[in-house]
Amino acid sequence: MGDGRADPRRRVPRTDALLAEPWLAAAVVSLGRDRVKAAVRQAQDRARRGEIDPDQVRDAALAALPPAAPRAVLNATGVVLHTNLGRAALSHAAVTAMVAAAGHTDVELDLATGRRARRGRDALDALAAAVPQAEAVHVVNNGAAALVLAATALAAGAEIVVSRGELVEIGDGFRLPDLIVSTGARLREVGTTNRTTLADYADAIGPDTGFVLKVHPSNFQVSGFTSAVPVRRLADLGVPVVVDIGSGLLAADALLPDEPDAARTLTAGAALVTASGDKLLGGPQAGLLLGRAALVDRLRRHPLARALRVDKLTLAALAATLGDPATPTRIALHTDPASLRERTERLRDAIAADGHKVEVVPSVAVVGGGGAPGVELDSWALSLPERYARPLRTGEPPVLGRVTHGRLLLDLRCVPPHADDAVRAAVLAVPGEH
Numbered sequence: 553m554g555d556g557r558a559d560p561r562r563r564v565p566r567t568d569a570l571l572a573e574p575w576l577a578a579a580v581v582s583l584g585r586d587r588v589k590a591a592v593r594q595a596q597d598r599a600r601r602g603e604i605d606p607d608q609v610r611d612a613a614l615a616a617l618p619p620a621a622p623r624a625v626l627n628a629t630g631v632v633l634h635t636n637l638g639r640a641a642l643s644h645a646a647v648t649a650m651v652a653a654a655g656h657t658d659v660e661l662d663l664a665t666g667r668r669a670r671r672g673r674d675a676l677d678a679l680a681a682a683v684p685q686a687e688a689v690h691v692v693n694n695g696a697a698a699l700v701l702a703a704t705a706l707a708a709g710a711e712i713v714v715s716r717g718e719l720v721e722i723g724d725g726f727r728l729p730d731l732i733v734s735t736g737a738r739l740r741e742v743g744t745t746n747r748t749t750l751a752d753y754a755d756a757i758g759p760d761t762g763f764v765l766k767v768h769p770s771n772f773q774v775s776g777f778t779s780a781v782p783v784r785r786l787a788d789l790g791v792p793v794v795v796d797i798g799s800g801l802l803a804a805d806a807l808l809p810d811e812p813d814a815a816r817t818l819t820a821g822a823a824l825v826t827a828s829g830d831k832l833l834g835g836p837q838a839g840l841l842l843g844r845a846a847l848v849d850r851l852r853r854h855p856l857a858r859a860l861r862v863d864k865l866t867l868a869a870l871a872a873t874l875g876d877p878a879t880p881t882r883i884a885l886h887t888d889p890a891s892l893r894e895r896t897e898r899l900r901d902a903i904a905a906d907g908h909k910v911e912v913v914p915s916v917a918v919v920g921g922g923g924a925p926g927v928e929l930d931s932w933a934l935s936l937p938e939r940y941a942r943p944l945r946t947g948e949p950p951v952l953g954r955v956t957h958g959r960l961l962l963d964l965r966c967v968p969p970h971a972d973d974a975v976r977a978a979v980l981a982v983p984g985e986h
Contacts, residue, residue, distance in 0.1 A: 623949075630929075645873070650865045659864040672862065672864075678875055682802050683842050686825070689841065691839065698826035705850050706762050707735070707762025707763055713763075716748070728767060750789075763824075764789060764793045795824070798827060799921070799923035800835075808924045810927075825843055836865075838862055838866055899934065911935040915963045934962040938955050947978050949974060
């Protein structure tokens with residue numbers, strides 16, 4: 553009779569021991585105990601059948617589980633507001649506020665009186681304080697929703713006058729004309745693709761005009777033989793001017809001189825400004841509406857506003873973002889190239905000390921996310937062979953760079969300094985010739 557201790561089935565780890573293992577314990581938190589336990593038992597059965605070694609049970613169980621969704625990644629692309637990576641990274645203050653708001657909150661309750669209160673008043677008050685040029689403000693769930701609400705409430709069954717050169721596609725095949733027509737408004741296109749004059753707008757305005765719409769082409773540039781009409785001149789036409797500034801810049805920024813901001817746009821005479829919260833503001837996805845009190849009140853009271861209402865987590869994150877100017881977005885935009893070079897060189901030296909060949913090269917970062925398309929930011933990056941791209945992208949944590957001319961560039965501008973060790977470990981974990 554053989555030695556029973558040699559039977560590999562006796563080496564299959566116990567279920568309770570596996571569930572206590574850190575990686576699987578973390579999976580229990582995100583996926584639930586029953587789901588993880590089923591994956592563990594499936595892996596144990598495979599080991600008992602001899603399909604895998606008992607030492608591989610933990611890894612097999614992990615492999616059978618879906619990855620956490622969404623997965624946190626390190627953005628080393630040099631694109632500050634990368635749409636595919638969720639645009640703006642939230643500040644620590646915003647994350648903390650969202651965690652606090654995850655339970656029961658006073659989002660729509662006055663604790664002093666015990667009565668119902670204005671929903672999201674902290675976020676709305678903070679937005680109003682950030683842009684005092686606005687008589688009133690409102691928030692919906694994204695930038696497109698802000699424009700849809702404005703078109704529905706102010707121009708359903710009427711005409712919206714807009715320049716042909718501003719009928720943009722906002723991404724993923726969604727086009728501004730389709731978006732507006734879906735609200736029941738009619739588009740009255742004026743001018744040409746490259747030139748629109750004040751007379752073009754004036755000739756189109758009539759008794760059926762709901763408002764004039766001006767859209768900032770935030771994801772492309774038109775140059776050459778062009779002309780456009782500024783807001784201050786449109787404001788003299790006698791009808792409301794609604795301006796979609798897009799990028800969410802609330803006040804002027806010297807780094808972005810050509811990017812319109814809410815404060816100056818309202819001062820120029822806009823009746824209503826719409827913008828996104830998850831772009832240059834550096835906050836959560838939200839649609840910001842700022843302008844004349846009578847118009848904002850019409851939007852707020854429209855039945856569609858209820859369908860576009862933001863949740864308590866967004867309101868909490870927005871309020872915290874508005875109270876904390878040092879957002880990751882602002883830090884990344886204004887990082888000094890010289891200090892970024894020093895940091896990148898330190899990381900290069902740490903990686904090279906372990907035998908990996910890596911260089912530091914000049915890089916160009918961009919704003920991204922449909923903001924400031926002509927702005928380039930001087931930057932620096934680690935340069936590695938292109939073969940590093942996939943293993944870094946699929947590792948833990950995923951590290952995303954950009955491939956240029958057969959090299960993988962890792963620009964640290966949007967990577968938090970505390971994550972440099974994680975980048976180093978990820979690079980060192982890539983097998984093969986160094």
